[in-house]
Amino acid sequence: xxxxxxxxxxxxxxxxxxxxxxxxxxxxxxxxxxxxxxxxxxxxxxxxxxxxxxxxxxxxxxxxxxxxxxxxxxxxxxxxxxxxxxxxxxxxxxxxxxxxxxxxxxxxxxxxxxxxxxxxxxxxxxxxxxxxxxxxxxxxxxxxxxxxxxxxxxxxxxxxxxxxxxxxxxxxxxxxxxxxxxxxxxxxxxxxxxxxxxxxxxxxxxxxxxxxxxxxxxxxxxxxxxxxxxxxxxxxxxxxxxxxxxxxxxxxxxxxxxxxxxxxxxxxxxxxxxxxxxxxxxxxxxxxxxxxxxxxxxxxxxxxxxxxxxxxxxxxxxxxxxxxxxxxxxx
Numbered sequence: 001x002x003x004x005x006x007x008x009x010x011x012x013x014x015x016x017x018x019x020x021x022x023x024x025x026x027x028x029x030x031x032x033x034x035x036x037x038x039x040x041x042x043x044x045x046x047x048x049x050x051x052x053x054x055x056x057x058x059x060x061x062x063x064x065x066x067x068x069x070x071x072x073x074x075x076x077x078x079x080x081x082x083x084x085x086x087x088x089x090x091x092x093x094x095x096x097x098x099x100x101x102x103x104x105x106x107x108x109x110x111x112x113x114x115x116x117x118x119x120x121x122x123x124x125x126x127x128x129x130x131x132x133x134x135x136x137x138x139x140x141x142x143x144x145x146x147x148x149x150x151x152x153x154x155x156x157x158x159x160x161x162x163x164x165x166x167x168x169x170x171x172x173x174x175x176x177x178x179x180x181x182x183x184x185x186x187x188x189x190x191x192x193x194x195x196x197x198x199x200x201x202x203x204x205x206x207x208x209x210x211x212x213x214x215x216x217x218x219x220x221x222x223x224x225x226x227x228x229x230x231x232x233x234x235x236x237x238x239x240x241x242x243x244x245x246x247x248x249x250x251x252x253x254x255x256x257x258x259x260x261x262x263x264x265x266x267x268x269x270x271x272x273x274x275x276x277x278x279x280x281x282x283x284x285x286x287x288x289x290x291x292x293x294x295x296x297x298x299x300x301x302x303x304x305x306x307x308x309x310x311x312x313x314x315x316x317x318x319x320x321x322x323x324x325x326x327x328x329x330x331x
Contacts, residue, residue, distance in 0.1 A: 003220065004090065007090055007091065007154065007220075010091075010213055010216055010217050011091025011092075011155055012091065014209065014212055014213070015091070015101040015102055016101075018101030018102065018104060018105055019101070021105060021205055021208070021209075022104065022105060024205075025201050025202065025205035025208075026108050026109065026112055029111070033115075033194055034115060035115055035118045035119035035122060038119060038187065038191050038194070039119070039122055039123065039126070040126065051126060054126055054127065054187060055126070055127060055128050057184055057185045057187075057188075058127040058128070058185065058188075059129070060183050060185075061129075061180070061183050061185065062183075063319055064257040064258075064261040064319060065176070065179055065183075066130070066324075066325050067254060067257040067319070067324070067325065068172070068254070068257055068261060068263045069120070069124070069176060070124065070130065070322070071240065071254040071258070072120065072172055072173065073117060073120035073124060073135070074135065074138050074142060074237060074240065075142075075169075075235070075236050075237040076113070076117035076120060077117035077121060077139045077142075077143075078142045078147075078237070079110060079113055079117060080143055081143055081146055081147055081236075082110075082236065083106060083107075083110045085147070085158075086106045086109075086162075087103060089102075089153050089154075089155050089158050090153045090154065091155050092106060092155075094106075109202060109205075112198055112202070113198070113202075116195045116198065119191055119195070120195075123188060129325065129326060130326065131323060131325065131326050134242065134243060134323040135324050137243045138240065138241065138242055138243070138250070138324065141241050141247075142239060145239045145247050147236060147238065149161050149233075149236075150228065150231050151228070154224065156210075156213060156217075156220060156221055156224035156225075157224045157227060157228055159206050159209045159210045159213070160224055160225050160228040160229075160276075161228060161233060163203060163207040163209075163210055163276060164228075164233045164272055164273075165233065165235070165236065166199050166200075166202040166203035166206055167199075167200070167203040167207075167275065167276075168233075168235070168264065168272055169199040170196050170199040170200045170203060171263075171264055171272070172258070172263050173193075173195045173196035173199060174196040175263040175264070176188075176192045177189045177190075177191075177192035177196060179261065180192060207280070210225075211280055214280055218287055218288055218292065219287070219288050219289040219292035220292075222282075222288060222292040222299075223292055223295050225276075225282075225295070226295035226296075226298055229273065229298075229299060229302055230298075233269075235251070235255075237251060237254070239251070240254055242323050243323060250320075250322070253320035253322070256315055256316055256319075256320070257319060259313075259315045260317075260319070265310075266309075266310035266313050267307070267310055269306070269310070270303050270310060273302065274303045277300065277303070282296055282299055282300065283300060
């Protein structure tokens with residue numbers, strides 16, 4: 001039987017439990033928070049007072065913080081790209097007989113994720129600190145340009161990616177929440193903390209998918225994990241660009257801001273890898289082929305190797321001036 005057919009069989013096997021995955025890792029629409037719960041209420045008589053307070057507090061937030069918050073917002077708003085990518089993964093069927101359980105999962109996951117960009121976009125707009133047209137141009141470019149995360153249509157590789165990326169997104173939003181709180185922006189801190197909570201639930205779901213694949217197809221799952229880590233996990237916004245730039249030109253500059261302010265660093269990348277190795281108990285998996293055993297050895301040694309490399313990284317002290325942030329308001 002071909003590798004592709006085995007993967008399809010495994011996806012069909014896991015699909016039998018898809019309703020429990022939706023129930024355990026996602027929250028019903030009527031029960032989950034919505035962006036309007038966290039923003040000034042335009043129907044309330046105190047709307048203008050609340051808006052004035054939001055804008056006053058926003059004045060104290062530093063430049064690199066704004067860059068990271070904007071980059072995170074743009075990443076969240078490029079959601080159509082991620083949904084269309086996942087809908088094309090082997091084993092996900094959104095057409096025949098109304099679609100299968102996996103397409104149900106992707107749609108429900110997308111519904112939860114969609115709230116993140118809505119909330120952060122509205123906050124940026126209300127803050128008065130941002131050139132929203134430039135942000136919108138970057139968002140449209142990112143959706144137009146698509147992305148290539150190196151997984152093709154392989155569900156094993158895609159679930160390694162989403163397990164890693166959802167945890168990375170949790171780290172980023174949680175750190176932004178902590179920094180906002182330090183600067184007295186309790187409203188923004190709560191927003192990012194709630195978003196981070198969603199991302200952690202999604203991480204648990206995708207990492208459980210991988211865990212169950214390890215139980216039924218350990219060697220191929222190990223090889224997929226090795227493949228993704230050899231080529232490195234690229235961020236969803238790795239094609240980020242401002243108006244007038246080439247594809248991906250802004251991503252390194254955005255990453256430098258994230259490193260400088262401590263929102264997401266090379267050390268975090270290594271830490272997430274360690275967490276996944278521990279979560280999937282890579283050192284304890286049995287029944288591997290000789291090739292998969294070599295892959296396991298590579299993965300077990302990789303965090304220490306990457307940690308040594310990350311110690312040598314030098315982050316520029318000077319900030320790139322993004323068009324996203326109104327020049328007169330740069331601190």
